Amino acid sequence: MKKDVKNVSMAVIRRLPKYHRRLKELMDKDVTRISSKELSAMIGFTASQIRQDLNCFGGFGQQGYGYDVAELYGEISRILGLTGEYNTIIIGAGNLGQAIANYSNFEKKGFHMLALFEKNPRLIGLQIRDVPVLDIDELESFCADKKIDIGVICTNKESAQDVADTLIKLPVKAIWNFAPADIQVPESITLENVHLSDSLYIISYLLKMNEME
Numbered sequence: 001m002k003k004d005v006k007n008v009s010m011a012v013i014r015r016l017p018k019y020h021r022r023l024k025e026l027m028d029k030d031v032t033r034i035s036s037k038e039l040s041a042m043i044g045f046t047a048s049q050i051r052q053d054l055n056c057f058g059g060f061g062q063q064g065y066g067y068d069v070a071e072l073y074g075e076i077s078r079i080l081g082l083t084g085e086y087n088t089i090i091i092g093a094g095n096l097g098q099a100i101a102n103y104s105n106f107e108k109k110g111f112h113m114l115a116l117f118e119k120n121p122r123l124i125g126l127q128i129r130d131v132p133v134l135d136i137d138e139l140e141s142f143c144a145d146k147k148i149d150i151g152v153i154c155t156n157k158e159s160a161q162d163v164a165d166t167l168i169k170l171p172v173k174a175i176w177n178f179a180p181a182d183i184q185v186p187e188s189i190t191l192e193n194v195h196l197s198d199s200l201y202i203i204s205y206l207l208k209m210n211e212m213e
């Protein structure tokens with residue numbers, strides 16, 4: 001990393017996963033270099049936006065050459081922390097909790113799904129891929145000798161704050177919250193809310209706008 005990334009705006013950081021995804025596609029097609037103009041056509045950001053974004057980290061391109069795809073992919077992986085390993089637990093082994101545990105790509109990226117925790121006795125004891133569903137009462141003892149980086153909340157909305165408070169006490173470093181609840185966490189805890197319905201409602205809005213045209 002060539003510059004201090006601490007002061008980079010979250011707007012830029014939130015665009016990085018898209019660069020990362022597209023660069024992986026290029027590597028899979030054995031493309032070795034790309035100009036900001038070509039990246040722009042692929043990604044939909046302007047070439048100047050792309051140059052500005054990547055300059056926040058010291059700039060990786062060379063005039064007249066463009067970007068080395070593998071190098072840029074590696075740098076963005078590093079900036080995003082995707083070269084690390086993260087112990088992850090999921091609370092709530094319903095539809096969504098099971099789907100996340102089943103998604104083996106997270107594992108490949110270093111997010112190790114250690115266990116799901118559930119209160120429903122009918123789900124406790126299941127194995128999702130190779131991730132066990134344990135009794136929520138075992139949470140503390142299970143985590144006692146482990147460092148847990150990320151706690152994923154996949155419970156119903158009503159339980160979300162209590163679950164977050166329990167995760168904070170464990171402690172976890174970050175919470176990935178899927179429940180449609182505005183949970184409160186101390187500043188020391190990284191919180192990322194994913195509200196799938198927000199994204200769906202944008203589709204609904206765009207469909208409505210298209211119909212009006």
Ligand SMILES: NC(=O)c1ccc[n+]([C@@H]2O[C@H](COP(=O)([O-])OP(=O)(O)OC[C@H]3O[C@@H](n4cnc5c(N)ncnc54)[C@H](O)[C@@H]3O)[C@@H](O)[C@H]2O)c1
Nearest residue numbers: 092094095096118119120136154155156157159178179196
């Ligand atoms: N499934 C989706 O596609 C989807 C989409 C958008 C949002 N969400 C949100 O994600 C969350 C999970 O959705 P779902 O479809 O998996 O629900 P679900 O009802 O299938 O699963 C929730 C699970 O959490 C468990 N649970 C509740 N409180 C608990 C606690 N204190 N400790 C341990 N386990 C507990 C329940 O027993 C249940 O098995 C919900 O808040 C939902 O609104 C889900």
